[in-house]
Amino acid sequence: MPTVALLAAGDLLHFELGVAYEIFGNPPREATEGWYDVQLCGPRPVRVGPFKVEPEHGLDRVAAADTVIVPACVDIDVPPPAELVEAVRAAHEAGARVASLCTGAFVLGAAGLLDGRRATTHWAHAAELSARHPLAEVDPDVLYTDNGSVLTSAGKAAAVDLCLHLIHLDHGASVANSVARRLVMQPHRPGGQAQFVSTPVQASGDHALAQLLAWVQERLDQPLSVTDMARKANTSPRHLGRQFRSVIGQTPIQWLLIQRVRRAQELLEATDENIEAVAVATGMGTATTLxxxxxKIVGVPPDSYRRAFRSTRPA
Structure with a gap:
């Protein structure tokens, strides 16, 4: 019976730990043999969200595991416990498959397991992961990465996707789909699929572009250009470009395109408008362009996105 070690050290997010325990700890009827022996391993009681959890085993059991799951940590600014990092490194050296969920990737990075490998984490922390571990190829736009013995996932739902992916590898599609049905999840989302988020605009309204951004978002159905935006901001297109790169980190056209796609996502989820109508409503012009x-931005075609995220009732 293969062993799955769930690591519990430091402050953890309860969703990722809970979902890993649910997926690996409850065999579906289709899994007739060889399901997992799940072991919660840690050096001492830990805080998991609002709860205190007592690990069943010490970290010494981790090195003998077949698969090691590193859940998300609460605060990436707090270095992961050295004993946890060493346990992960030792398990990998002993031949274990090591997978991180969301910000658990920072533990793998500290253990040196991301160097020279593709990795991901929640999009909001991807830049920091890349800065701390420059030898890793951090991709903020995918659900999960699989390097064979080292796997990483983005946040929340993507953690479920990675766990289902591991079951698919071990037990096949039928068993993985059965687990997904129990969770009321889609059977399978490829790891290369986008996280369905766009680079966020600064939320505060006290920066130089605040009024312009609000003005543009009210006119996404119109064929706006950088010149139009610069005229509204009473500046030159060149200076506007410098402001955008300073405040948002993108060019005006890049930002505008992402806002159009985000609006398209909203319409695809909440309305019955066809693709042509959505293209017009978002300033894309044609269905082909949309x-x-x-x-390019979301990672899947708009039709596939609608099937996955369509609300049960039109807005």
Whole structure:
């Protein structure tokens, strides 16, 4: 019976730990043999969200595990416990498959397991992961990465996707789909699929572009250009470009395109409008342009996105 060690050290997010325990700890009827022996391992009681959890085993059991799951940590600014990092490194050296969920990737990075490998984490922390571990190839736009013995996932739902992916590898699609049905999840989302988020605009309204951004977002159905935006801001297109790169980190056109795609996502989820109508409503002009830009930014075609995220009732 393969062993799955769930690591419990430091302050953890309860969702990722709980979902890993639910997925690996409850065999579906289709899994007739060889399901997992799940062991919660840690050096001492830990805080998991609002709860205190007592690990069943010490970290010494981790090195003998077949698969090691590193859940998300609460605060990435707090270095992971050295004993946890060493346990992860030792398990990998002993041949274990090591997978991180969300910000658990920072533990793998501290153990040196991300160097020279593709990795991901929650999009909000991807830049920091890359800065701390420059030898890693951090991709903020995917659900999970699989390097064979080292796997990483983005946040929340993507952690479920990675766990289902591991079951698919070990037990096949039928068993993985059965687990997904129990969780009321889609059977399978490829790891290369986008996280369905765009680079966020600064939320505060006290920066130089605040009024312009609000003005543009009210006119996404119109064929706006950088010149139009610069005229509204009473500045030159060149200076506007410098402001955008300073405040947002993107060019005006990049930002505008992402806002159009985000609006398209909203319409695809909440309305019955066809793709042509969504293209017009978001200033894309044609369905062909919408499909091309949507797939480039989101990672899947708009039709697939609608099937996955369509609300049960139209707005």
């Amino acid at each position: 499909r091309r830009q949507f797939k």
